[in-house]
Amino acid sequence: MGLIASLPEIEKKRNSVFVMHEKSEKLIPLHRHNKGQLSYVEGGIAYITIENLTYVVPARHYFWIPRGMWHTLRLGHKATVLRSLYFYAHDDATDPFYSQLGIYPASELLIQMINYTECWDGRHVGDKDYNFEFLVALKKMLPEKSRKALPIVLPATNNEQMQDITDYLERNIGKRLTLGSVSKQFNIGERSLSRLFQSNLKISFLQYLKTIRMIRAIEMILKTGKPISEIAFAVGYSSINSFSDTFHEFVHARPTDFRKP
Structure with missing residues (x-):
């Protein structure tokens, strides 16, 4: 049974843990559940969208989605x-961890524990x-093991002018892009462009550009x-050192670490 088909099953036993391991490349549409979701991403990349924010979850990371939170989930590789x-x-x-969305690097212990649960795939596990x-022990260890949240968040907007600009950045991501060059492309002042990013995306032009570059880099690495x-x-990036430093700033790891088995 796939994840989409399993969504009603998750809710059937309120006090249990439902186990679901799935290999897939698909979109799980907007939904919520009355249980907290712990998911470990293996061998690819996942995207969680909540309202106008998309969170990026690379391989060997896990995420926690609190109960009742509406979200869309997309797996980006077959x-x-x-x-x-x-x-x-x-x-x-009992802990603030369980009430907020978070994305974290997975320790070897946590990976082994999550992998072990595959023997209960598709089942509810209850107190009997x-x-x-x-x-129970796995859930209790999460707050202690989850100190460094991954800060890769891509905002979106319904503003058509901003959508044209962000589409342009996506299409030309390998080029030398500056506030000045993009301003000329769209025939607006640099100060006006800067204000557009802050008012519509709540992020600076430079930070947005860094974010989409890091997301594309993670996708290519994986x-x-x-x-x-x-x-x-x-x-x-024309400098491998500059690229590696920016990558580390975003994901707390070097690009080569994502190639390790």
Whole structure:
């Protein structure tokens, strides 16, 4: 049973943990559930959209979505495996972690524990099952293991002028793009363009450009076998050191780390 078909099943047993491991490339449309969702992304990339914000989840990271939060989920590569645990929510008030969306690098211990749950794929595990305490322990360790949230968030807007500008940046991501050159392209002043980004996207022009470049770089690293230097050039960096430093600023890891098994 796929994730979309399993959505009603998740809600059937309020105090259980529902286990779902799926290899897929698809869009899971806008939905919510009354359980907290822990999902580990393996072998690809996932995108979570909440209102006008899209959060990027690279491989070897996991995310937590609180109960009741409306979201859309897209898996960006056919080899992506999403290993999900949907947890009971009666103890969520014990830590602020459980009430907020977060994306985090996964430790080796957490990866092993999540992978072990594949033996219960497609099942509810409740307090009458011998393995329930294993899942209780896993949930309780999350706040302690989740100190550094991943800050890759891409805002969106319904403003048509801004959409034209952001589409242009996406299409020309490998070129030398500056506030001045983009302003000339759209025949508006630099100050006006800067204000457009702040008023519509709540982010500066430079930060938006860095963000889309890092997202494209992560996608290329995970989906292709191209050398890191070629990827850096393809997303607009002429210096591999500058690219690596910016990448580390966003994901707390070097580009080569994403190639490690």
